[in-house]
Amino acid sequence: xxxxxxxxxxxAASFAVAASFIALWQLVANLKLVSAVFLPxxxxxxxxxxxxxxxxxxxxxxxxxxxxMAYGWLAASIAGIAIGAIIGSSRIMRTYVAxxxxxxxxxPVSAIIPVAIAMLGLTQAMALFxxxxxxxxxxxxxxxxxxxxxxxxxxxxxxxxQMSRLAVIFKVALPSASPDxxxxxxxxxxxxxxxxxxxxxxxxxxxxxxxxxxxxxxxxSADLFAGVILLGVTGYVTSVAMSMAEHRxxxxxxxQR
Amino acid sequence: MTTDKAKEKVKALILPLAVLxxxxxxxxxxxxxxxxxxxxxxxxxxxxxxxxxxxxxAATRDTLxxxxxxxxxxxxxxxxxxxxxGISDTLNRLMEVTVEAIRPIPSIALLPIxxxxxGFGYRMEIVIVAFACVWPILILSRAAVRSIEPRLMEVxxxxxxxxxxxxxxxxxxxxxxRIFVAFRLSAGIALIVxxxxxxxxxxxxxxxxxMLAQQALRPDLMLAYLVWIGAIGYALNILLVVAQHRLFGxxxxxxxxx
Numbered sequence: 001x002x003x004x005x006x007x008x009x010x011x012a013a014s015f016a017v018a019a020s021f022i023a024l025w026q027l028v029a030n031l032k033l034v035s036a037v038f039l040p041x042x043x044x045x046x047x048x049x050x051x052x053x054x055x056x057x058x059x060x061x062x063x064x065x066x067x068x069m070a071y072g073w074l075a076a077s078i079a080g081i082a083i084g085a086i087i088g089s090s091r092i093m094r095t096y097v098a099x100x101x102x103x104x105x106x107x108p109v110s111a112i113i114p115v116a117i118a119m120l121g122l123t124q125a126m127a128l129f130x131x132x133x134x135x136x137x138x139x140x141x142x143x144x145x146x147x148x149x150x151x152x153x154x155x156x157x158x159x160x161x162q163m164s165r166l167a168v169i170f171k172v173a174l175p176s177a178s179p180d181x182x183x184x185x186x187x188x189x190x191x192x193x194x195x196x197x198x199x200x201x202x203x204x205x206x207x208x209x210x211x212x213x214x215x216x217x218x219x220x221s222a223d224l225f226a227g228v229i230l231l232g233v234t235g236y237v238t239s240v241a242m243s244m245a246e247h248r249x250x251x252x253x254x255x256q257r
Numbered sequence: 258m259t260t261d262k263a264k265e266k267v268k269a270l271i272l273p274l275a276v277l278x279x280x281x282x283x284x285x286x287x288x289x290x291x292x293x294x295x296x297x298x299x300x301x302x303x304x305x306x307x308x309x310x311x312x313x314x315a316a317t318r319d320t321l322x323x324x325x326x327x328x329x330x331x332x333x334x335x336x337x338x339x340x341x342x343g344i345s346d347t348l349n350r351l352m353e354v355t356v357e358a359i360r361p362i363p364s365i366a367l368l369p370i371x372x373x374x375x376g377f378g379y380r381m382e383i384v385i386v387a388f389a390c391v392w393p394i395l396i397l398s399r400a401a402v403r404s405i406e407p408r409l410m411e412v413x414x415x416x417x418x419x420x421x422x423x424x425x426x427x428x429x430x431x432x433x434x435r436i437f438v439a440f441r442l443s444a445g446i447a448l449i450v451x452x453x454x455x456x457x458x459x460x461x462x463x464x465x466x467x468m469l470a471q472q473a474l475r476p477d478l479m480l481a482y483l484v485w486i487g488a489i490g491y492a493l494n495i496l497l498v499v500a501q502h503r504l505f506g507x508x509x510x511x512x513x514x515x
Contacts (some may be wrong), residue, residue, distance in 0.1 A: 014354040021355055038374040099269030106445060106490035110453035111464070111483050114471035118293035118479065194363045198457050201368070209366075216369030224373075228366050235361030 040222040048222035049229065057211075062230060064207035065196050068124075069238075072131025073192040077185055080136040084143025085169055088177070098144055105141065109134035109191070110198060117202070127199035134195045135188035142184025146177025179250055186242045193235055208234070295477035304481035313466065313485060320462035321489075323379055324451040327386025328444055334387070335394030335443075336436065340424060342395070343402025343432075356395070364389035364450055368458060382454045382461065389450045390443040397439035401432035434505040441497040448490055463489075 022042050028034060029041030040048075052058030087093040087101075113130050120126040150173050158168045174181075200209030212227035277297045283289075284296035295303075307313035342349040364385055371381035405428060413427045429436075455464020467482035 010350045017351045018354040095268050096272050100273050106494040107487040108449040108452040110456050111486045114467045118471050194365050197365050201457050212369045216373050231366040232362035
């Protein structure tokens with residue numbers, strides 16, 4: 001048997017195992033071993049998912065969450081790379097500023113939410129600020145690290161070519177730090193999704209977080225599970241998309257090594 | 258050497274001190290009246306007050322209890338699955354789709370489910386923290402078990418150790434340094450998730466304390482909580498890094514721990 005066929009066979013077996021878990025879940029729900037208030041059967045959750053998409057409810061919630069996530073994450077990426085580049089490319093900034101940032105890193109970012117609410121109220125702006133603030137750390141610190149770890153000889157070459165500081169950043173440091181930066185951006189994606197959900201729950205902003213909370217309050221467990229499944233799919237799809245983008249963007253590196 | 262290091266540390270302190278002093282001066286000069294900001298001196302006073310009436314200590318206890326209980330449960334489950342998947346490639350391949358389907362669910366999305374199933378309180382928070390901690394421990398311990406020197410496994414086979422003894426005497430000791438790294442990462446996640454659950458919904462611990470201070474329009478107390486939460490996160494991180502160095506030295510950093 002060739003290798004490709006083996007891989008597919010394993011994958012099929014793995015899907016079969018997952019399907020049997022869902023069947024088990026259906027069985028548990030059908031036998032009413034767990035109250036349907038907490039655990040809807042998978043067919044009910046699926047029906048709720050289909051209904052939500054066909055009447056457009058879930059589309060708008062999904063769009064709301066993706067919008068919060070995307071804006072916050074993009075803002076964090078731009079600001080994180082810019083600030084990280086400024087700090088990382090200067091020795092002075094690295095000695096004076098970077099330690100403060102390292103000190104702030106273990107802070108659970110969600111603790112900034114009350115402060116953001118006090119400043120901005122329960123608004124979209126608050127959500128965007130919180131998401132961007134939370135997502136900026138992995139990107140910024142990865143950028144600083146990437147800039148600091150650039151092969152020193154590349155800097156020497158740049159100096160002997162008399163490149164300007166901007167040129168050094170864009171032509172030498174950024175490409176060389178890009179694996180670190182992209183890894184940071186991937187971490188931030190998860191942070192952005194979690195903070196989007198939290199902000200939607202707290203501020204009642206239109207999105208899946210708000211949807212699952214309302215469903216739970218009304219004990220509509222099928223809708224609740226549909227929302228949670230959709231959030232899982234969102235997490236999965238965004239991370240796969242990020243991996244593919246990473247693969248694409250770093251293809252030049254793989255071919256060099 | 259040491260003076261250089263001390264100098265670096267002093268340099269690192271200049272910026273935060275300057276920011277704090279400037280902020281204090283600005284707040285005094287403008288007679289700051291705000292619902293969201295307070296000068297550092299008032300924050301320190303509020304923190305001292307919260308310590309004096311033990312409110313912040315009780316909240317800290319609640320948060321750390323939930324975080325560590327969830328971490329312990331998540332670590333045991335994650336470790337058991339990680340070791341099983343690491344030993345048996347068949348099991349790992351069969352479970353791949355199931356694991357990859359559940360893992361991307363953001364832990365906080367389980368909050369409403371835990372809420373209706375368990376109500377407010379410690380239990381729902383612990384369940385969510387445990388869910389969040391399972392995955393990093395599962396993935397890293399699986400990798401750790403796989404990278405064990407094959408000869409060790411051959412020895413255990415030659416000795417005909419029963420499976421339980423093989424896990425206990427060979428696999429866990431050999432993979433322990435890297436398992437501890439996974440545990441350290443998860444401890445940080447546990448604290449973050451616990452605080453997040455409290456801020457989002459659960460009327461318990463530090464997260465609830467900071468939300469209450471915000472709603473009571475006490476920016477000094479709110480920022481005092483923020484500083485304290487940051488200090489706990491920092492202390493936990495330092496503690497575990499030091500423990501890792503003490504216990505395992507450089508072994509944790511390299512895959513081939515002899």
